[in-house]
Amino acid sequence: MTQVTVLVFGLLRDRLGVREVAAQGATVSEVWDDLTRQFPSASVITGIRPALNLTYCDWSAPVSSGDTVAFLPPVAGGSGAEPNTRQVHVAIVDEPIDVAAVMELASRGDGAIAAFVGRVRDNSDGHAVSRIEYEVYREMAEREMRAIATSLLARDEISAIAIVHRVGTLEVGEASVAIAVAAPHRGAAFSACHDAIDMIKQTVPVWKREHRDDGARWVDARQGHDEGWAATP
Numbered sequence: 194m195t196q197v198t199v200l201v202f203g204l205l206r207d208r209l210g211v212r213e214v215a216a217q218g219a220t221v222s223e224v225w226d227d228l229t230r231q232f233p234s235a236s237v238i239t240g241i242r243p244a245l246n247l248t249y250c251d252w253s254a255p256v257s258s259g260d261t262v263a264f265l266p267p268v269a270g271g272s273g274a275e276p277n278t279r280q281v282h283v284a285i286v287d288e289p290i291d292v293a294a295v296m297e298l299a300s301r302g303d304g305a306i307a308a309f310v311g312r313v314r315d316n317s318d319g320h321a322v323s324r325i326e327y328e329v330y331r332e333m334a335e336r337e338m339r340a341i342a343t344s345l346l347a348r349d350e351i352s353a354i355a356i357v358h359r360v361g362t363l364e365v366g367e368a369s370v371a372i373a374v375a376a377p378h379r380g381a382a383f384s385a386c387h388d389a390i391d392m393i394k395q396t397v398p399v400w401k402r403e404h405r406d407d408g409a410r411w412v413d414a415r416q417g418h419d420e421g422w423a424a425t426p
Contacts, residue, residue: 195219197256199228200263202330203400204411205241208234216262221245222252224262240267240413247333249396263330265398267413280346282355283338285331290359290368298355299373307382309390311370313363317412320405327360327369330398334358337397345385345392351376356389358399369401 194217201209209232216231218224221243229236244263245254256262282298296308313325342354353375363369372389376382393399402411 195256195258195260197224197258197260197262199224200261200330201235202263202328202398203266203402205235205238205264205266206328207411208232208238219255220252221250221254221256221262224256225252225264228264235264238266241265242267244330244333244398247336263333263398265330266400266411268394268396268398268400280353281339281342282353282357283335283342284357285329285335285338286357286359287361288359290357290371292368292371295355295357295371296373299353299375301352301375303352303375303377303382305376305379305382307374307376307379307386309370309372309386310368311390312368313365315365317403317405320407322365322403322405324362324364324404325369326362326402326404327358328400328402329358329360331360334397334399338393341389341392341396345374345389350378350381351385354385354389356393358393358397360399 196215196217199214199216201212206212214231216224216227218227242265243250243252244265245256246261292310296306299306315322338356338358342356345351345354351374355373358370359368370393372386374382374385400411402409
């Protein structure tokens, strides 16, 4: 039986009490089954997506010795030549985001720069929020962010895009994500900026835990759900 390294994040990590564990199986699904045998509490977590060696995969994907499998709870959120560093810039940072610097990274002398800044708000579902913790699968998150930026660059009439996401503990009002898109015309810039944040919330493995006046909870930012996710593996 093949043994692999399993990584867990967010609510799943809280339930298991570990970040990394060894498990066995011939497929990703069998590895999950072995994990739930070792940690029965994992079986109650719904909406899990698997990733194999930093890439989202099917549950039926075969595994090999030495592989890394990550089981990802719902996030807080082509081929061809690689764009050069003047066209695409992505980063995961631990320090406050310099929004002006992010906009400068996307500046190419075009007629329009569209920017989006996501900040920690002071309330959620009628409860006061004091701070948010962001947890990340860093290597995979950076890859997914670059894939998003690259796809938008190829699809739209834009010249450059920069995406910076902050992780760690953020206070109310601090920026968690900043996106800047440069384009010859405003329509393409606005469209790409809008789509970028939607795509980030769907696929980039970043999780957030809100600290509110009624306690702390992990949040699925795509649907506004907390621990009661409806989907199943």
